[in-house]
Amino acid sequence: MQELVLNQPVSTARSELVREAAQADARREFEERLAECGQLAFRVARAVLRNTADAEDVAQEALLRAYQSFERLRDRSRFNGWLVRISFRLALDRLRSAKRRDRREALWSQPAHLPPPATVEDVAASKQFQGHLERALEELPEKLRLVLLLSAMEGHTIDEIASMVGVPLGTVKSRIFIARKKLAEKLRCYANTIRTR
Amino acid sequence: MLCEHYKDALIEAAASGAAPSGELREHLAECASCRAVFGQEQSLFAAIDTGLHAAANAKIPLSLLPRVRARLEEVATPRLGWVQQLVFACTGVVLALVIFLMARPHRAAREELAKQGPVTVPASMPPAKSVNREETSSEGTQIAAIPVNRSHTLRDSTSSPSAASSNPEVLVPPDEREAFARLVGVLNERSDLGASLLAKVPEKEDGLAAVDPLQIPDIEIKPLEGTETETSHGAGEKH
Ligand SMILES: [Zn+2]
Numbered sequence: 001m002q003e004l005v006l007n008q009p010v011s012t013a014r015s016e017l018v019r020e021a022a023q024a025d026a027r028r029e030f031e032e033r034l035a036e037c038g039q040l041a042f043r044v045a046r047a048v049l050r051n052t053a054d055a056e057d058v059a060q061e062a063l064l065r066a067y068q069s070f071e072r073l074r075d076r077s078r079f080n081g082w083l084v085r086i087s088f089r090l091a092l093d094r095l096r097s098a099k100r101r102d103r104r105e106a107l108w109s110q111p112a113h114l115p116p117p118a119t120v121e122d123v124a125a126s127k128q129f130q131g132h133l134e135r136a137l138e139e140l141p142e143k144l145r146l147v148l149l150l151s152a153m154e155g156h157t158i159d160e161i162a163s164m165v166g167v168p169l170g171t172v173k174s175r176i177f178i179a180r181k182k183l184a185e186k187l188r189c190y191a192n193t194i195r196t197r
Numbered sequence: 198m199l200c201e202h203y204k205d206a207l208i209e210a211a212a213s214g215a216a217p218s219g220e221l222r223e224h225l226a227e228c229a230s231c232r233a234v235f236g237q238e239q240s241l242f243a244a245i246d247t248g249l250h251a252a253a254n255a256k257i258p259l260s261l262l263p264r265v266r267a268r269l270e271e272v273a274t275p276r277l278g279w280v281q282q283l284v285f286a287c288t289g290v291v292l293a294l295v296i297f298l299m300a301r302p303h304r305a306a307r308e309e310l311a312k313q314g315p316v317t318v319p320a321s322m323p324p325a326k327s328v329n330r331e332e333t334s335s336e337g338t339q340i341a342a343i344p345v346n347r348s349h350t351l352r353d354s355t356s357s358p359s360a361a362s363s364n365p366e367v368l369v370p371p372d373e374r375e376a377f378a379r380l381v382g383v384l385n386e387r388s389d390l391g392a393s394l395l396a397k398v399p400e401k402e403d404g405l406a407a408v409d410p411l412q413i414p415d416i417e418i419k420p421l422e423g424t425e426t427e428t429s430h431g432a433g434e435k436h
Contacts, residue, residue, distance in 0.1 A: 012283075012287060013283075013284055013287060016283060016284070023273070027269065027273060030269075031266070031269070034262055034265065034266070035262065038257060038261055038262050038265060039257045042255070042257045042258070042261055043253055043254060043255055043257070046252075046255040047252045047253045047255070050252070052255065052258060055255070056258050056260065056261050056264075059261055059265075060261065060264055060265050060268065063265045064265065064268055064269070064272065067269060067272070068272070129244060129248065130248050130251065130252075133244075133245060133248035133249070133252070134248070134252055137249075137252065148249065149249070149252070149253045150253075152246070152249035152250050152252065152253035152254070153253040153254060154250075154254050177212060177213070180212055180242060180245060180246075181208070181212050183245050184208070184211075184212065184238070184241055184242060184245060187241060187244075187245065188241060191237055191240070191241050
């Protein structure tokens with residue numbers, strides 16, 4: 001009886017130590033992946049937000065959440081997929097709240113969005129087209145947008161994208177194709193600005 | 198002017214990035230207008246791909262990873278603190294248990310003595326005479342059950358009423374003490390009564406070693422209170 005009473009806290013402490021060791025392991029592994037994961041999270045966020053500072057905040061938040069779930073998500077492809085989705089979701093949320101804020105501010109300062117002064121014509125055209133593209137990208141349905149961005153990102157094959165997003169390979173290919181056509185439809189009217197590119 | 202019939206096929210071909218084939222290729226070879234449009238579409242898709250690449254491959258800021266590492270440190274530290282607190286709490290509980298378990302045998306022994314006391318009561322209880330039977334039996338308990346060291350317990354009980362009420366073997370409340378003093382008074386006056394009263398105690402409790410030390414000779418009976426009631430009984434026996 002006495003031994004039983006005394007053994008309980010000892011076993012609790014032991015399991016606590018085991019848990020601590022597992023946490024330390026997870027943390028070491030997470031830090032080893034951090035450079036790669038950090039880039040992935042940041043790029044997804046940056047593509048959505050088009051703003052480096054905001055994207056950095058979102059990537060940090062996504063990475064912390066990913067770390068907190070890391071023990072359950074040891075499988076690399078699953079982990080990357082999870083990170084991509086949480087980064088995308090957080091970026092979209094931030095973009096929506098930023099848009100609401102911009103609309104409020106626009107009421108108070110009307111002539112806000114002046115185009116940047118063009119020094120060289122093609123640079124201006126290029127920047128202009130990039131702006132149109134990114135706005136068109138923003139208007140794409142989310143599932144098309146995420147796949148298209150991942151396909152444009154360096155270092156990810158179509159197979160990896162399928163695994164990250166959790167859809168079949170054929171679905172990824174068709175989503176990319178449809179997304180590019182939709183962008184082309186929106187950007188065709190600006191086609192004159194790409195003649196210098 | 199684009200020939201409407203080839204419009205969709207032309208866009209599909211430009212979007213896929215593959216070279217036009219079959220009927221479209223033949224038409225493009227003949228139709229300069231469609232060739233021009235096809236060229237524009239190819240440029241458009243190339244521009245889209247370039248723009249997408251730029252949008253999707255932004256350079257990661259140098260500050261991001263250090264910031265994340267710092268936050269990881271913050272997240273990890275409170276967890277360790279919590280673990281340490283738990284370990285300290287467990288240690289405290291274990292110590293408390295050890296102290297409790299070590300203290301328990303003493304209490305158990307005292308409780309055992311307390312149980313022995315009441316058991317001896319009916320045996321030691323003399324037939325009632327002119328004195329209140331319950332008072333007598335209660336004192337009888339003390340006398341019969343208390344061996345050499347019990348006198349000490351009795352003294353404790355008189356100085357601490359609360360302790361006395363919780364432990365039956367040391368019950369000597371003031372009114373009982375007074376009653377006992379009266380009994381002693383009566384016994385002093387009538388020594389034959391005292392002798393007959395106490396003579397039966399050793400007979401009925403012959404199995405108890407506690408009785409023998411009480412037969413102390415050469416002590417005078419004095420109507421004193423508290424601890425000396427014991428000695429007066431012993432003297433009463435001698436009478
Ligand atoms: Zn034609």
